[in-house]
Amino acid sequence: MNWEQLLSLKRFGDTNKRLRKEQDETRLGFEVDYDRIIFSSEFRSLQDKTQVIPLSKTDFVHTRLTHSLEVSVVGRSLGRSVGQKILAKYPHLQTVHGYQPNDFGAIVAAAALAHDIGNPPFGHSGEKAIGEYFISGEGQKYKEDLSKKEYQDLCDFEGNANGFKIVTQSRAGREGGLRLSYATLGAFTKYPKESLPKKPTKHIADKKYGFFQSEKEAFIDVANELGMSSRGDGNSVSYSRHPLAFLVEAADDICYTIIDFEDGINLGLIEEEYALEYLINLVRDTINTNKYHQLTNTKDRISYLRALAINTLINEAVSIFMDNEEAILKGEFNIGLLDKSKYEAQINDIIKVSVQKVYQSKEVVDKEISGYQVLNTLLHTYSKAVNNNYLVLSSNYDALILKGLPKVLDFNNDSLYHRLLNVCHYVSLMTDSQAILEYKKVRGFNL
Known part of the structure; x- marks a missing residue:
């Protein structure tokens, strides 16, 4: 380099x-x-x-x-x-x-x-809560319909990769996300690899991963422009750090x-x-x-x-x-x-x-316990509504939930992976207070 x-x-x-x-x-x-x-x-x-x-x-x-x-x-x-x-x-x-x-x-x-x-909301436990929904919760039923790397993205939902998605994700009127310089994008990516293989070496750059499958091509473009050294083996995308x-x-x-x-x-x-x-x-x-x-x-x-x-x-x-x-x-x-x-x-x-x-103080642990329940409920509610809508199986409740989801995210994509990732992404964008408010709403506690 x-x-x-x-x-x-x-x-x-x-x-x-x-x-x-x-x-x-x-x-x-x-x-x-x-x-x-x-x-x-x-x-x-x-x-x-x-x-x-x-x-x-x-x-x-x-x-x-x-x-x-x-x-x-x-x-x-x-x-x-x-x-x-x-x-x-x-x-x-x-x-x-x-x-x-x-x-x-x-x-x-x-x-x-x-x-x-x-x-996501609720500190690092928020990442774990999203991941566990797909590892051991209702979300594990999607495993067979996803590639190994797609499923790993969800099971190891990573704030670093989600951050790269935020700053680069295009949408109508905002091509290239925040359009940051490639130097800043390179410096931002502490773990310039995809989710699999998981921790292939003890190298610091392999500790976690830095981009989802949905942004893989975008990161490759950044890495090539910056001249970052490839560490992949042909079956995986991995680079030396900026x-x-x-x-x-x-x-x-x-x-x-x-x-x-x-x-x-x-x-x-x-x-x-x-x-x-x-x-x-x-x-x-x-x-x-x-x-x-x-x-x-x-x-x-x-x-x-x-x-x-x-x-x-x-x-x-x-x-x-x-x-x-x-x-x-x-x-x-x-x-x-x-x-x-x-x-x-x-x-x-x-x-x-x-x-x-x-x-490990009681105040922190109590917040994390509540956060798990809040995020699990939101992920289940939104994923079910989004997928039922795609399969034309929506209930009246699903239809009401969909009305509250942002139009800027593609929840009707033909790819199951993109639908689920966008649900996780939407939940991750919530503040602690907003997530609690949405949880109370879907559980009927606002009446």
Whole structure:
């Protein structure tokens, strides 16, 4: 892989090449990506989607939207720092092609902003709930009528693949979805493979999958334009990561490691003593102990430690990226950046406490239990109505349900896979509150 191709400004539907040196510096193409994402309805809906902890009535916690904004800020810093070093290493990118350090920051910031845009309601349990409907619920009856890869898409419903669908999916008047640059689409796709084979290797890019069968050709087009290295065996589509995807992943890892921990402390789920015990090893070289002891409340103290910890991990991730940049370009770097960090043990300790005290707290578990029931009911109701309509077997109830489904999605496609995937996609776009409201409606609780 080479940086000239990887930084492509091409967008879906372009017939002419977009050159960096011809860009308007007041509205750079990569910055347009950020704007298109932040103004999209799918991004706005993240304000009412659970990050980890359900919305607290007593204190602020992060939603998917605030988490995504913070990941984007961290990603921008990572990208700019790496960009500066890449241009120093390959000066022709700047002198001949016109790329600037901030270009790297803009790409990573945009991709990071969108990284959770495809996640369904109720956190990661939402993905599992959709998958289990097809694995062990009513949806398993469709298995024999789908290809193995189509069925796997549904059984392992993946927010990353759904996000790629959102940002690229064409519909009337919106060809190419958000029409993001191919560089941003490449950086967005942390797992550039289809759903099968599942985890064929221990390579980080094989951990999950990044596109549904419905968007496979679209991703192949993006990968070819960017010059991403193929890792497929002829029977499967798989590529090496776009190098900047490592920075998007690092930004996400940094934020959920440190900020979920901070949320847990502020809500009283984690004792403040843990903050000093676990964070001090990340910040001992930068902490101003006099300033720390002048802070009079938990929030301010944790906020100070959080800022220092994030800065430490940003510098660490940049250093690891540049030390391994050539291996990354060759597709030979097979772990996440922070997996190679000298702070790996401290990071794992923090995550372990968060899992025990936050992710498995009663408040979180109760929300996940309810989410399973809500999503299972909606998937069953919509799938039945959509398929009965296609087979001309609709009941009056099915007909009423169909009237409430959006006209922009094709629920009458001749392909069973596309009908079912569009039902899952529709449910995934719902906010937590909207899903609960729809559940109450179909169960007759609104009367």
